[in-house]
Amino acid sequence: MDNTSYIALSKQTALVREMAMVANNIANVNTPAYKGEDSLFTQYLVKVQTEDRILTDSLAFTRDLGTMRNMDEGRFQSTGNTLDMAIHGKGYFVVETPDGPQYTRKGHFRLDQDGQLVTNEGRPVLTTDNQPLFFAPNEAKIDISRDGSVSTENGPVGKLRLVQFDNEQDMKKVAHGLFKTDQLPQDVPKPDIQQGMLEGSNVEPVVEITKMIAIHRSYDSVTKMIEEENQRQRKAITALTRITS
Amino acid sequence: MRSLNIAATGMVAQQTNVEVISNNIANMNTTAYNRRRAEFNDLLYQNLKRGGAASSDTGTIVPVGIQLGLGVKTAAVYRITEQGSLVNTNNTFDVAVQGKGYFQILMPSGEISYTRDGSFQINADGLVVTHEGFQVQPGITIPNDAVDVTINSSGEVLVKLDGQVTSSNVGQLQLATFANEAGLESVGNNLFLETPASGAPLQSNPGQPGYGTLLQGFLETSNVNVVAEITDLISAQRAYEMNSKVIKTSDEMMSSANNMK
Numbered sequence: 001m002d003n004t005s006y007i008a009l010s011k012q013t014a015l016v017r018e019m020a021m022v023a024n025n026i027a028n029v030n031t032p033a034y035k036g037e038d039s040l041f042t043q044y045l046v047k048v049q050t051e052d053r054i055l056t057d058s059l060a061f062t063r064d065l066g067t068m069r070n071m072d073e074g075r076f077q078s079t080g081n082t083l084d085m086a087i088h089g090k091g092y093f094v095v096e097t098p099d100g101p102q103y104t105r106k107g108h109f110r111l112d113q114d115g116q117l118v119t120n121e122g123r124p125v126l127t128t129d130n131q132p133l134f135f136a137p138n139e140a141k142i143d144i145s146r147d148g149s150v151s152t153e154n155g156p157v158g159k160l161r162l163v164q165f166d167n168e169q170d171m172k173k174v175a176h177g178l179f180k181t182d183q184l185p186q187d188v189p190k191p192d193i194q195q196g197m198l199e200g201s202n203v204e205p206v207v208e209i210t211k212m213i214a215i216h217r218s219y220d221s222v223t224k225m226i227e228e229e230n231q232r233q234r235k236a237i238t239a240l241t242r243i244t245s
Numbered sequence: 246m247r248s249l250n251i252a253a254t255g256m257v258a259q260q261t262n263v264e265v266i267s268n269n270i271a272n273m274n275t276t277a278y279n280r281r282r283a284e285f286n287d288l289l290y291q292n293l294k295r296g297g298a299a300s301s302d303t304g305t306i307v308p309v310g311i312q313l314g315l316g317v318k319t320a321a322v323y324r325i326t327e328q329g330s331l332v333n334t335n336n337t338f339d340v341a342v343q344g345k346g347y348f349q350i351l352m353p354s355g356e357i358s359y360t361r362d363g364s365f366q367i368n369a370d371g372l373v374v375t376h377e378g379f380q381v382q383p384g385i386t387i388p389n390d391a392v393d394v395t396i397n398s399s400g401e402v403l404v405k406l407d408g409q410v411t412s413s414n415v416g417q418l419q420l421a422t423f424a425n426e427a428g429l430e431s432v433g434n435n436l437f438l439e440t441p442a443s444g445a446p447l448q449s450n451p452g453q454p455g456y457g458t459l460l461q462g463f464l465e466t467s468n469v470n471v472v473a474e475i476t477d478l479i480s481a482q483r484a485y486e487m488n489s490k491v492i493k494t495s496d497e498m499m500s501s502a503n504n505m506k
Binding site for chain 1: 262310321441454456468494497501
């Protein structure tokens with residue numbers, strides 16, 4: 001078997017995927033509450049079949065094991081919009097979707113034609129009673145306190161629910177900043193919501209560009225390795241054919 | 246290569262961002278202009294390896310899967326309906342709304358449009374109209390011999406006629422509010438139209454609970470914050486550059502694959 005080329009290929013495949021991840025991070029550098037992702041690599045060991053090797057007894061292929069999500073908080077941006085909320089510390093808003101509850105840290109909400117608090121895609125945001133939140137059309141001043149209590153000039157309306165999970169890495173991204181998970185949500189003991197702010201993306205452009213350069217260079221060097229291996233084989237074949245002929 | 250398409254979505258999104266910002270800056274002196282903000286969403290994710298898949302016969306599972314994102318898209322461009330500051334114009338028919346509410350304007354098509362730009366004029370018939378000559382609803386006629394016109398905070402239009410001591414009431418300006426102001430459709434000339442997303446208008450006199458009050462001789466300025474726009478512009482430009490860098494790198498990676506001997 002031509003192991004050298006296959007090992008190099010395994011690395012290259014993994015690099016292409018990692019590049020896609022970096023590209024996605026950079027594309028989402030201005031997406032509110034976007035969490036950057038990184039791939040995890042591991043070696044995949046294969047026993048060598050022949051006995052006449054001195055150095056090592058197994059070959060290490062590269063394998064991308066999974067995605068590691070950076071759960072750091074993004075920078076807060078002030079938007080001045082009453083219905084923009086940023087969560088400081090742990091927690092997710094609960095959003096009702098046709099596929100059951102989903103969770104988001106992107107607190108960019110709006111009202112729909114019924115005065116219901118919804119996400120940008122029109123999905124209702126739930127309160128601590130698991131109910132959507134409604135505002136009367138003549139309620140002009142909406143105040144959201146740090147613990148998530150919502151009130152207007154007519155008095156309190158409800159309290160936004162913030163939940164947390166044991167294993168945040170196990171949550172799956174769904175698009176539109178939403179996450180889904182089968183884990184049981186637990187209420188955040190001390191919610192901290194900032195009104196009029198949005199959590200920015202936590203992607204560090206410098207880090208991503210550096211990663212991209214590194215990926216590019218390793219890709220090139222692996223390509224080089226495949227080329228050299230190819231040449232070595234060609235030379236060997238030429239040499240062998242010369243001897244036999 | 247996915248990264249090429251992903252970076253392309255990033256460039257398109259940043260381009261939209263720059264367009265929105267430039268429109269804000271262009272309208273920084275437009276009466277009652279509400280600044281817009283482009284909102285981005287991550288696109289769908291592709292599951293290459295599902296987290297939770299079995300990794301051995303003994304029932305161990307993969308703790309985290311591989312999810313590849315497919316880029317970004319513009320989710321919405323929304324208006325930020327923050328009150329702009331008020332500027333004194335000393336013009337009789339300049340009226341600013343302090344708080345919630347829109348003036349109603351009768352369009353030539355018969356439709357009602359809504360605006361917060363209260364720089365009104367008088368037409369040949371003495372009717373209160375906008376710059377374009379569209380009538381303010383409910384229609385108010387100012388008599389020819391009026392020497393002084395007062396619009397009070399609750400929208401009553403009082404005129405003092407030549408030779409009279411007391412002012413007489415010639416009409417009432419009304420405001421309309423919506424359940425979801427952000428859902429109104431902009432049609433240019435500072436005018437908005439009702440949409441299914443905005444909900445039906447609710448009319449009332451200014452100063453009623455939930456409605457703003459009027460201020461004669463003032464206009465609402467745009468709520469564009471130039472410093473914030475310029476910083477946003479810089480960050481959008483850099484993000485655009487970074488995405489183009491990704492395209493370049495992906496291209497070079499592909500070219501090195503193609504040039505393998």
